[in-house]
Amino acid sequence: SVGFNQNTGKPQVLLTFTSNGSQKFGEITKRVTGKRLAIVLDNLVIEAxxxxxxxxxxxxxxxxxxxxxxxxxxxxELNAGALPVPLTTLQSHVIGPTLGLSSLQKSLFAGALGFVVIVIFMIVLYGPLGAIASVALALYTLFVLAIFKLSSLTPYGITLTLSGIAGFILSIGMAVDANILIFERIKEELRAGKNKKAALDMGFSRAWTSIRDSNISTLITSAVLYKFGIGTVKG
Known part of the structure; x- marks a missing residue:
């Protein structure tokens, strides 16, 4: 625990041993009186x-x-003790605040540019239906950002790392995937000679299987990456 020296008022660390630990610690301090006693955790000297x-x-x-x-x-560190397994450093990165800000700004710019390109593509290729899909995409983006913002008010807030921002930008493109599948099915039905109402009904019903399968595949992939994926540990 942490206490304060009665004479100097400075912080100090207080140690309390069990009866068995007290005996062993006493024997060690007898041998090293006048010397330094290294405190080692996971093969690292944390204090001496x-x-x-x-x-x-x-x-x-x-x-x-x-x-x-x-x-x-x-x-x-003393209360936690040594870990039951050895640690091996896989990745270690130090990113300065200026570099981090630059990366964030570039990521946001890329996201905004990607959104604009998708909107233009949808409107040019699908006309009014593409415009409606673009509005839905904008609402999706605002909805997800609102969830990120509201999560900061809870103990389990979402931390947006650069990779997280990249994933969110990717999800914007994936969000319009269902619309493209439906619109292409509708165009196929119209080319087959069906009227607009029948083409809409058939387009939605026939695209549903592909939409369902793609989302299930995405969920499975996300679960596997969440379970077995590795990355830099944030501290």
């Missing part, structure tokens, strides 16, 4: 305080140039 005298009472304190935050961090 000096031992001024044998500590036999089961209580010890680590003092030094701690701030409240560093003292809390050390106390947390």
């Amino acid at each position: 305080p000096s031992v001024n005298e044998p500590i036999l009472g089961g209580n010890a304190e680590i003092s030094g140039g701690f701030t409240v935050e560093t003292a809390k961090t050390l106390a947390t």
Whole structure:
């Protein structure tokens, strides 16, 4: 736990041992009195305080140039103890705030540009139906952004990383996929000589199977990536 030195008022880390641990710790401090005692977790030395005298009472304190935050961090590490398995660093990246802001701005620009291109494509290719689909796409985008915003008010808020933004931009393109399938089916029915009402009915009914299958495939892929995917650990 974290306490404060009664004489200096500075933060310090307080240690309390069990009876068995107290005996072992006392024997160790007898041997290293006047030296430093390294505290090692997962093969890393996190602190190496000096031992001024044998500590036999089961209580010890680590003092030094701690701030409240560093003292809390050390106390947390000591309470957590070593992990049951060794850790291997797979990825480590340090991104400065300027670079991060630049990447964010480029991602947002790419998203806006992609949205405009999709809208133009839909209107040029499908006319009024494409315009309606574009309005639906805009509503979808606003709805998802609203969910992101509202999630920040809960303990389980959504963190938008650069990869998350890229995924959201990709979802904008995927959101219009169902409309394209339906419109193409409608065009096929019209070319087959059916009237507009019959073409609409057949277009929706025949496109449903493809829409269902594509969404199920997306859900399965997302579940697999969520379970087994790896990436940089945020800290």
